[in-house]
Amino acid sequence: EAGVVQSPRYKIIEKKQPVAFWCNPISGHNTLYWYRQNLGQGPELLIRYENEEAVDDSQLPKDRFSAERLKGVDSTLKIQPAELGDSAVYLCASSFPTSEEQYFGPGTRLTVT
Amino acid sequence: DAKTTQPPSMDCAEGRAANLPCNHSTISGNEYVYWYRQIHSQGPQYIIHGLKNNETNEMASLIITEDRKSSTLILPHATLRDTAVYYCIVRVGRGSQGNLIFGKGTKLSVKP
Numbered sequence: 207e208a209g210v211v212q213s214p215r216y217k218i219i220e221k222k223q224p225v226a227f228w229c230n231p232i233s234g235h236n237t238l239y240w241y242r243q244n245l246g247q248g249p250e251l252l253i254r255y256e257n258e259e260a261v262d263d264s265q266l267p268k269d270r271f272s273a274e275r276l277k278g279v280d281s282t283l284k285i286q287p288a289e290l291g292d293s294a295v296y297l298c299a300s301s302f303p304t305s306e307e308q309y310f311g312p313g314t315r316l317t318v319t
Numbered sequence: 320d321a322k323t324t325q326p327p328s329m330d331c332a333e334g335r336a337a338n339l340p341c342n343h344s345t346i347s348g349n350e351y352v353y354w355y356r357q358i359h360s361q362g363p364q365y366i367i368h369g370l371k372n373n374e375t376n377e378m379a380s381l382i383i384t385e386d387r388k389s390s391t392l393i394l395p396h397a398t399l400r401d402t403a404v405y406y407c408i409v410r411v412g413r414g415s416q417g418n419l420i421f422g423k424g425t426k427l428s429v430k431p
Contacts, residue, residue: 210362248406248421249363262418297362308419310362
């Protein structure tokens with residue numbers, strides 16, 4: 207069974223440029239999460255989707271971050287414009303709504319120069 | 320959600336049991352204890368969870384004290400591949416109802 211797929215794995219951009227990350231969850235998983243992980247810290251939730259609805263986006267910096275999951279399957283997280291402090295690993299996870307276990311992808315490592 | 324306290328790092332000899340402690344003294348009656356681990360350059364991986372009874376699966380055992388204020392994750396026979404950061408998380412709700420709030424975790428180094 208394929209796991210959570212994320213692309214790209216690595217991205218280097220200059221500050222003020224836009225960037226997008228893509229996530230394809232495990233087939234059948236209705237719930238999708240985006241996390242940000244700074245160096246030496248644990249992951250922090252940015253947004254949680256149930257199907258195509260964002261049910262918790264309280265931690266998403268909405269001035270520059272946006273996310274979408276139009277058909278309730280794959281999802282895109284965008285930053286525009288990127289700042290130096292956005293350098294981090296962006297992780298996507300998915301689960302069934304009643305499952306105790308979240309399955310994480312390998313993440314996208316973003317470096318903003 | 321209740322806060323957890325874990326030692327920043329631990330060492331364990333290969334083949335020995337690794338016992339990772341976690342304090343969660345403010346845990347509420349409806350909060351579960353979860354453990355995840357993160358191997359270098361990978362996403363976190365679920366290990367085990369429990370409410371008040373001890374739990375065991377193919378990866379580990381979870382021992383929760385009777386007052387539920389602390390717990391211990393036990394890897395019975397640690398291997399080099401168990402070297403990772405281990406996160407202890409308490410959260411309300413089941414399934415996707417409650418969010419996972421990660422701390423800094425414990426960096427476990429398994430040495431030959």
